[in-house]
Amino acid sequence: MSSNALHVPVMLQRCLDMLAPALARPGAVVVDCTLGLGGHSEALLRDFPEARLIALDRDPSALRLAGERLAPYGDRATLVHAVYDELPEVLDRLGVPRVQGILFDLGVSSMQLDEAGRGFAYAQDAPLDMRMDQTTGVSAAEVLNTYPPGDLVRILRTYGEEKFAKKIVDAVVRERAKEPFTNSARLVELIREALPQAAKRTGGNPAKRTFQALRIEVNGELAVLERAIPAAVRALAVGGRIAVLSYHSLEDRLVKQVLAAGASNTAPPGLPVIPEQYQPRLKLLTRGAELPTEEEIAENRRAAPARFRGAERIREEVAP
Numbered sequence: 001m002s003s004n005a006l007h008v009p010v011m012l013q014r015c016l017d018m019l020a021p022a023l024a025r026p027g028a029v030v031v032d033c034t035l036g037l038g039g040h041s042e043a044l045l046r047d048f049p050e051a052r053l054i055a056l057d058r059d060p061s062a063l064r065l066a067g068e069r070l071a072p073y074g075d076r077a078t079l080v081h082a083v084y085d086e087l088p089e090v091l092d093r094l095g096v097p098r099v100q101g102i103l104f105d106l107g108v109s110s111m112q113l114d115e116a117g118r119g120f121a122y123a124q125d126a127p128l129d130m131r132m133d134q135t136t137g138v139s140a141a142e143v144l145n146t147y148p149p150g151d152l153v154r155i156l157r158t159y160g161e162e163k164f165a166k167k168i169v170d171a172v173v174r175e176r177a178k179e180p181f182t183n184s185a186r187l188v189e190l191i192r193e194a195l196p197q198a199a200k201r202t203g204g205n206p207a208k209r210t211f212q213a214l215r216i217e218v219n220g221e222l223a224v225l226e227r228a229i230p231a232a233v234r235a236l237a238v239g240g241r242i243a244v245l246s247y248h249s250l251e252d253r254l255v256k257q258v259l260a261a262g263a264s265n266t267a268p269p270g271l272p273v274i275p276e277q278y279q280p281r282l283k284l285l286t287r288g289a290e291l292p293t294e295e296e297i298a299e300n301r302r303a304a305p306a307r308f309r310g311a312e313r314i315r316e317e318v319a320p
């Protein structure tokens, strides 16, 4: 993977096309909940000259780098250090009651993966950190060294969909009693040894699922997302649109559920006519999850697991 390919924003044109009808108007506000290196944000500012951008990231270094990139856009861009489930408070502080567009490009950025010191990558030996915001929270090493075995098994099974969670955790518990884990290489080696031969022949690096699970736990990713998507839907003005790029089935399932619930009526069964207060608040803009094209994947491997969903706000919340 060339470093250039690593920085290409995923399904960029599709994101822009989906948000366009909501953003091509004076005074439109778009929120990029996952600024990262600012690829999507920059394209939004460039393509929608009448729109203002509010962009969030929990990683201070992403804000610094993207800040430099977006400096030419001056006060059209407001960058905020926040976890994205804080969106309602951020909008409140900025005095923005409703917005016209919201984008989530979930997961870690190529910059976070590339920087060995962040500890996300299993391919290079580095401190087991994995915090997207290194100023707060517990590191992957602390999770590994201190969590009860039952919790570790649950985390590996649920967040990593790791079939051999019990085998791996047994080995971790045995090894951590001898010496606490500090670096990724020792964990990768232990996983390699713990897995049966057959399991090692398929599915890429055997440490991949464990690393995904630890990352999700360290950053509380699914709990945050579960709060953030409904909050984002509430923040949309009527006619506003939300676009979400997920990178694994757990994220995508959550996004799908929230959007599908918003697009269904909430009436008790058997009503002959559905009263306004029960009518759906959302219209789905994607049929199932859309995938990147073969060409995009060939140019940018990071796009391969992407799943794209979107919806439009079609109704105000009506008090029952």
Ligand SMILES: C[S@@+](CC[C@H](N)C(=O)[O-])C[C@H]1O[C@@H](n2cnc3c(N)ncnc32)[C@H](O)[C@@H]1O
Pocket: 008, 009, 010, 033, 034, 035, 036, 037, 038, 039, 040, 041, 056, 057, 058, 059, 062, 082, 083, 084, 085, 105, 106, 107, 108, 109, 110, 132, 224
């Ligand atoms: C895949 S990258 C975004 C890349 C970006 N779209 C671009 O084009 O450069 C995801 C970013 O979201 C941030 N992030 C992940 N979870 C977050 C959360 N819960 N709150 C705020 N930022 C988060 C990460 O720190 C990372 O910088």
